[in-house]
Amino acid sequence: MDEQISFFENTGYRPLADRMRPEKLDDIVGQQHLLGPGKVLRRIIEQDQVSSMIFWGPPGVGKTTIAHVIANQTRSDFINFSAVTSGIKEIREVMQRADEGRRFGKKTIVFVDEIHRFNKAQQDAFLPFVEKGSIVLIGATTENPSFEVNGALLSRCRVFVLKALEKKDMIRLLERAIKDERGFGAQKIDMDERALDMIAAFSNGDARAALSTLEMTVLNGDFDGQTTTVSLETVEQCTSKKALLYDKDGEEHYNLISALHKSMRNSDPDAAVYWLSRMLEAGEDPLYIARRVIRFASEDVGMADPRALELSVAAYQACHFIGMPECSVNLTEAVIYMSLAPKSNAMETAYNSAKEDALTQLAEPVPLNIRNAPTSLMKDLGYGKGYKYAHDFEEKITSMQCLPDSLLGKEYYHPTAQGLEKNYGERLRQIKQWKKEHGAG
Secondary structure (H helix, E strand, C coil): CHHHHHHHHHHCCCCHHHHCCCCCHHHCCCCHHHHCCCCHHHHHHHCCCCCCEEEECCCCCCHHHHHHHHHHHCCCEEEEECCCCCCHHHHHHHHHHHHHHHHCCCCEEEEECCHHHCCHHHHHHHHHHHHCCCCEEEEEECCCHHHHCCHHHHCCCEEEECCCCCHHHHHHHHHHHHHCCCCCCCCEEEECHHHHHHHHHHHCCCHHHHHHHHHHHHHCCEECCCEEEECHHHHHHHHCCCCCCCCCCCHHHHHHHHHHHHHHHCCCHHHHHHHHHHHHHCCCCHHHHHHHHHHHHHHHHHHHCCHHHHHHHHHHHHHHHHCCCCCHHHHHHHHHHHHHCCCCCHHHHHHHHHHHHHHHCCCCCCCHHHCCCCCHHHHHCCCCCCCCCHHHCCCCCCCCCCCCHHHCCCCCCCCCCCCCHHHHHHHHHHHHHHHHHCCCC
16 A cells, blocks of 8 residues: 555646646636636736635636636735635744735735635634735635624625536546646547537536546556547546437537426426436436426416425526536435426416516607606606505505506406415405495596
């Protein structure tokens, strides 16, 4: 064992993901909303106006890489802190050295990976040095910094949201690693294009996972003395996944999401879970599926079970917080709930009906009684005149007109008798009856 460790130390072995870490802004793949030409983070770095910041995003999207590039480009000392190994004493010692270095014009960037794992006392130890500019703090977190970073520290940092890498970015990253001398450029690699697609899908937007998987497949490829051939079967063995028939950008993508939606609508939880697993195991973004389930909760369930929307939003948040593969069970709970929930499309039909009138009667004036009247002139013009504040009335209802004259009496929402919507329908019937009896137009 000792000999093996010594061998790797002597050869200076470094994982592919580490060897391929970009050193310049232009080498970073993805995050164009922050690092593209003229974008805010790129301008800050190029103009050397870097201040303390927090990078929030899923694993493997470049948080550590961007911090390294900032240090290189601004010629700053780079200090990496870990929540596991860095106590308050160690933090203060390093901060004092950074403070001393500042007096001689030396800039120090302190990178705190997984800053959400630092307790309050550890985070507070950075605060005085951030305040007086002794250091530039760059924190990285996969959790919402609003909840996980001390308010005092967060208020002194700019928060940048990093996104999971898109498939085209992942392919570009993998192709670069095969051709670059830092990667496998010194070797001849024969790799099926579909195998690259599969690695990109399997990695789910995580660059580090993609490069690690690529390295594993190349090391397990067939070497004939000159060329290493990486087959689809090798990738399947290394990822323990089959190359399912699925193209996230093509027709099958829409076929499968349609199958999921229609299975839930038809109250078939078994089919819904099957189509869900087909998509997830083929590498679909769980957040995309979660967004579709949120839409379904209102489009196909609606007031028949208002909790459906709550649960679907909770499932989206769970997917964001923990990612794949753990969030598969959260999505399973959501699609089964939607499948079993009573169904109503009254929300969609109400909106579409109102939309049709809104588009054809765009110039219809708002009735004077419900117009905003913030100035005396508006009040003199009749704005707000006749307005009835519902809470001032015993029944908390008034007979006041709220629709334009041309649409008076128009009904858009037609509740069904499904689930809880039956109760809301009865409530609506009572309201309309009351208004009719009290002279509503």
